[in-house]
Amino acid sequence: xxxxxxxxxxxxxxxxxxxxxxxxxxxxxxxxxxxxxxxxxxxxxxxxxxxxxxxxxxxxxxxxxxxxxxxxxxxxxxxxxxxxxxxxxxxxxxxxxxxxxxxxxxxxxxxxxxxx
Amino acid sequence: xxxxxxxxxxxxxxxxxxxxxxxxxxxxxxxxxxxxxxxxxxxxxxxxxxxxxxxxxxxxxxxxxxxxxxxxxxxxxxxxxxxxxxxxxxxxxxxxxxxxxxxxxxxxxxxxxxxx
Numbered sequence: 001x002x003x004x005x006x007x008x009x010x011x012x013x014x015x016x017x018x019x020x021x022x023x024x025x026x027x028x029x030x031x032x033x034x035x036x037x038x039x040x041x042x043x044x045x046x047x048x049x050x051x052x053x054x055x056x057x058x059x060x061x062x063x064x065x066x067x068x069x070x071x072x073x074x075x076x077x078x079x080x081x082x083x084x085x086x087x088x089x090x091x092x093x094x095x096x097x098x099x100x101x102x103x104x105x106x107x108x109x110x111x112x113x114x115x116x
Numbered sequence: 117x118x119x120x121x122x123x124x125x126x127x128x129x130x131x132x133x134x135x136x137x138x139x140x141x142x143x144x145x146x147x148x149x150x151x152x153x154x155x156x157x158x159x160x161x162x163x164x165x166x167x168x169x170x171x172x173x174x175x176x177x178x179x180x181x182x183x184x185x186x187x188x189x190x191x192x193x194x195x196x197x198x199x200x201x202x203x204x205x206x207x208x209x210x211x212x213x214x215x216x217x218x219x220x221x222x223x224x225x226x227x228x229x230x231x232x
Contacts, residue, residue: 037223043207081175091159095221103150104211104221106159111191 004094004107011052011112013082020067021077023092023112029053034075035104036066039089048090051075060112082114120212121129129152129200137195137227139210145172146212152181154207166193175202188191200231 005024011021025034036048051059051066059066067076067098079086119142129135139149148167152160164185166172172185182204184196193212199202209226 035221043209043226043228045209045211047220047222052221072222103162103165105162108159 003105004092006092006107007039008107008110011110011116012069013079013110013112015084015114015116016081019082019112020080021090021092021112023075023077023107025073025075025092025094027073027094029096029098032094034066034068035095036064036075036077037091037093037106038086039091039109041088045091048078057082079112084114084116085111087114117223118142118212118214118220120210120224121147122208122210122224122227124227125225126228126230128230128232131201132199134196134198135200135229137197137208137210137229139193139212139223139224141191141212141214144212144214146193146214147190148213149193150186150211150213151185151195152209152211153194154226156207160209163195166176173225197229202230202231205229205231 032053034051037089038046049064049066050060051068058068063080065078089109089111093104093108095102095104121140151163152195153163154160161176162175166175166185166187168190174180187193207226208222211221211223218232
């Protein structure tokens with residue numbers, strides 16, 4: 001079974017509008033972490049936001065917020081006030097457990113295009 | 117944030133030759149480094165987890181004799197693609213964790229390998 005599912009291969013949004021990128025996950029661990037990364041065409045992976053499974057508050061980082069719904073096992077990324085520079089691939093990832101050696105498992109990604 | 121570098125950023129080689137890719141953590145000690153492979157328009161697939169001073173742990177389906185990983189120091193891990201073939205052409209990305217705890221995994225800029 002897929003550990004991380006991103007059902008939107010591509011999304012379009014108008015500049016200055018908000019957009020939600022979906023991510024659902026599957027784990028039996030009680031302790032896990034959820035991440036979102038941005039990958040522009042240059043290929044670098046840019047860390048955006050992190051949510052721990054025990055965090056009660058939704059994570060926020062500037063224009064990025066993570067809509068964490070634990071019971072539904074979803075961790076959607078919300079980008080507010082979209083900018084042209086937000087056009088990129090976005091990957092949701094999960095790390096199970098607490099250890100530093102635990103690997104990140106990535107979803108298939110969503111390509112976001114921001115239109116002027 | 118912490119910086120991870122990769123060298124070279126781009127390499128073209130002939131079929132049958134071996135290629136070495138370096139991954140360095142520039143301003144922190146990385147107990148664990150991870151090597152990923154990314155085909156065009158696809159997600160990152162973990163190849164192996166590399167712990168300093170010990171043998172790498174390879175993911176299922178990854179040939180350890182073909183993809184040699186060495187993590188000789190806390191700031192350097194190398195991936196050698198031995199006897200490269202055109203199907204090994206891909207984008208290779210490393211990442212590093214700062215110690216055994218902490219949430220963020222810092223990614224290198226990636227190496228694009230083209231085997232002719």
